[in-house]
Amino acid sequence: MLNFDWDDIKQNGLVLECREDVSSWPELQALQEEEECRFLAPLEVKLHVYPAGDMLEVAGEFRTELEVDCYRCLSKFSMDLEGSFEMSLAKDLPSVEDEDGAEIELSADEMGLTLVDEKSIDLKPLVAEQILLAYPYRALCAENCKGVCATCGTDLNLQSCHCRQDNPLNKFTLLKDLKIPK
Ligand SMILES: [Zn+2]
Numbered sequence: 001m002l003n004f005d006w007d008d009i010k011q012n013g014l015v016l017e018c019r020e021d022v023s024s025w026p027e028l029q030a031l032q033e034e035e036e037c038r039f040l041a042p043l044e045v046k047l048h049v050y051p052a053g054d055m056l057e058v059a060g061e062f063r064t065e066l067e068v069d070c071y072r073c074l075s076k077f078s079m080d081l082e083g084s085f086e087m088s089l090a091k092d093l094p095s096v097e098d099e100d101g102a103e104i105e106l107s108a109d110e111m112g113l114t115l116v117d118e119k120s121i122d123l124k125p126l127v128a129e130q131i132l133l134a135y136p137y138r139a140l141c142a143e144n145c146k147g148v149c150a151t152c153g154t155d156l157n158l159q160s161c162h163c164r165q166d167n168p169l170n171k172f173t174l175l176k177d178l179k180i181p182k
């Protein structure tokens with residue numbers, strides 16, 4: 001569970017953990033339904049929420065395992081998807097003044113803050129956003145993957161062919177290029 005109330009966070013903070021199948025994460029489930037990838041393991045999330053003045057700081061980590069298609073050779077391979085992030089939560093926007101004491105209008109975004117309510121704060125959608133930011137839309141099975149030949153379709157990691165190789169890009173990778181996130 002990644003829910004809490006603002007008042008639950010005492011001096012030492014709170015650790016929230018969950019380990020859930022991707023089916024309970026709609027944003028990630030959507031990737032699987034679009035056949036972008038297959039999740040091979042539950043998603044593990046660990047968050048440390050602690051007070052910082054009028055705000056709450058969140059330090060988070062996530063981890064799962066994916067099966068994806070290589071962007072160059074189109075073969076399937078599995079990889080870890082993991083990352084960490086930090087965010088600051090605020091109940092109200094703090095007022096900011098310029099050198100002359102005049103108030104400056106800044107949005108939460110511009111201040112790097114996320115506005116939340118006092119009760120039933122749910123960090124799940126925010127965590128999903130962070131995971132999507134880390135998602136490998138152009139995963140490579142290996143740093144030096146040679147891809148497939150544009151002319152004959154041979155997987156050049158497995159064997160070479162006799163076609164002329166003047167264009168390192170090929171129609172398959174160009175097609176894959178069009179599948180960028182909306
Ligand atoms: Zn590859």
Ligand SMILES: [Zn+2]
Binds near residue numbers: 150152153
């Ligand atoms: Zn060839």
